[in-house]
Amino acid sequence: MKTTRFTTMSAAILVTVFSLGSLSACGGSSSASGSDPASGSQQEITIATGNDGKPFCSMNEDGEFDGYDIAIMKAVEQKLSKYYKFTFEGSDFPTTLSNLSSGKAQIATYEYENNAERKAKFTYGTVGLTKWDTLIISDPSNGKVYQSFDELKGKKIYVTTATNQAAMAESYLKEHPDAFKLVYGTYSNEQIVQGLTSGSYDATLAPQYSLDLWNNAFHKGLKGSDKAVNKSSSYILFNKSDDKNLIDRVNKAMADLKKDGTFKKLSEQYYGADYVPED
Structure with missing residues (x-):
């Protein structure tokens, strides 16, 4: 690039x-x-x-x-x-x-x-x-609020290429092959939100401040898991x-x-x- x-x-x-x-x-x-x-x-x-x-x-x-x-x-x-x-x-x-x-x-x-x-x-x-305590973030109108990686079975998950979120998802897949599909990219905030609301993928991994930013900037009702799947x-x-x-x-x-x-x-x-x- x-x-x-x-x-x-x-x-x-x-x-x-x-x-x-x-x-x-x-x-x-x-x-x-x-x-x-x-x-x-x-x-x-x-x-x-x-x-x-x-x-x-x-x-x-x-x-x-x-x-x-x-x-x-x-x-x-x-x-x-x-x-x-x-x-x-x-x-x-x-x-x-x-x-x-x-x-x-x-x-x-x-x-x-x-x-x-x-x-x-x-x-x-x-x-x-x-603070980068990672949540599983989704649009409830397209399905549900996911609380764990186990609940993502058969779903598509967006992760930004080369990030810790990508690494933790890849680590889970090593132990649970084909549990879900990863969609890689270097999307902007707007593109990430569009993907979630359009159903292009079912969830993404991000911290609380990203969730707050997306909802405030784009007036969406995205939700995150109740507990962080990783603290960092x-x-x-x-x-x-x-x-x-x-x-x-x-x-x-x-x-x-x-x-x-x-x-x-x-x-x-x-x-x-x-x-x-x-x-």
């Missing part, structure tokens, strides 16, 4: 970035060197994120990156402006991980939950972004080879922003309620 590049750098900084990119291609990127930038300069950090993942990370009407994840990273940048300049590389969800693993980006933010595959490849941030939070990701100073500073800045109420304020702004995890 074609990516979107957004930056406000001057021509002089662009020359510097080109030089850093050349070093990276030779295995000598300063982002993984463990050293600080020269006095009075900023190290450019590229953040892989979404360009159509509203309300987390997307392009707004002005062609700028916006959303909860973006706002948090911009707040982190303000706290660390002595050291870093952040720019964003937008793509779909799976490509953000490819951009991070290839070294095209040093940080990725797109509501990543913990799973074994990602833990093996990346370093997770230590501060949770959003989302985090940012770093490459395992990233500069330890960068990782430590970003984690510390995020912890401070969470403590001073910035996370809660941004959650209420972008989600309409406080969905900040306690961890």
Whole structure:
């Protein structure tokens, strides 16, 4: 999928970035060197994120990156402006991980939950972004409110490609082959809701705030399971080879922003309620 590049750098900084990119291609990127930038300069950090993942990370009407994840990273940048300049590389969800693993980006933010595959490849941030307790969500007018995976026998379930929701459904299917059919995609919120209400699939997996967002934005009566089928939070990701100073500073800045109420304020702004995890 074609990516979107957004930056406000001057021509002089662009020359510097080109030089850093050349070093990276030779295995000598300063982002993984463990050293600080020269006095009075900023190290450019590229953040892989979404360009159509509203309300987390997307392009707004002005062609700028916006959303909860973006706002948090911009707040982190303000706290660390002595050291870093952040720019964003937008793509779909799976490509953000490819951009991070290839070294095209040093940080990725797109509501990543913990799973074994990602833990093996990346370093997770230590501060949770959003509660991601997963519910089974459906349109009751097309059938029923499903309370467990067992109740989904013979049904079609939409999951966004490469997400934790896809992984947990796939894990269930390994133990219960052909229990239900998975429909994969990278759909927008509107497309997900249209699929549920039209009966293209019977249910999807998502957290409470997504359910609230869909019902409020599209005036629907979607329902979620009474209890979460999985409890989780989302985090940012770093490459395992990233500069330890960068990782430590970003984690510390995020912890401070969470403590001073910035996370809660941004959650209420972008989600309409406080969905900040306690961890």
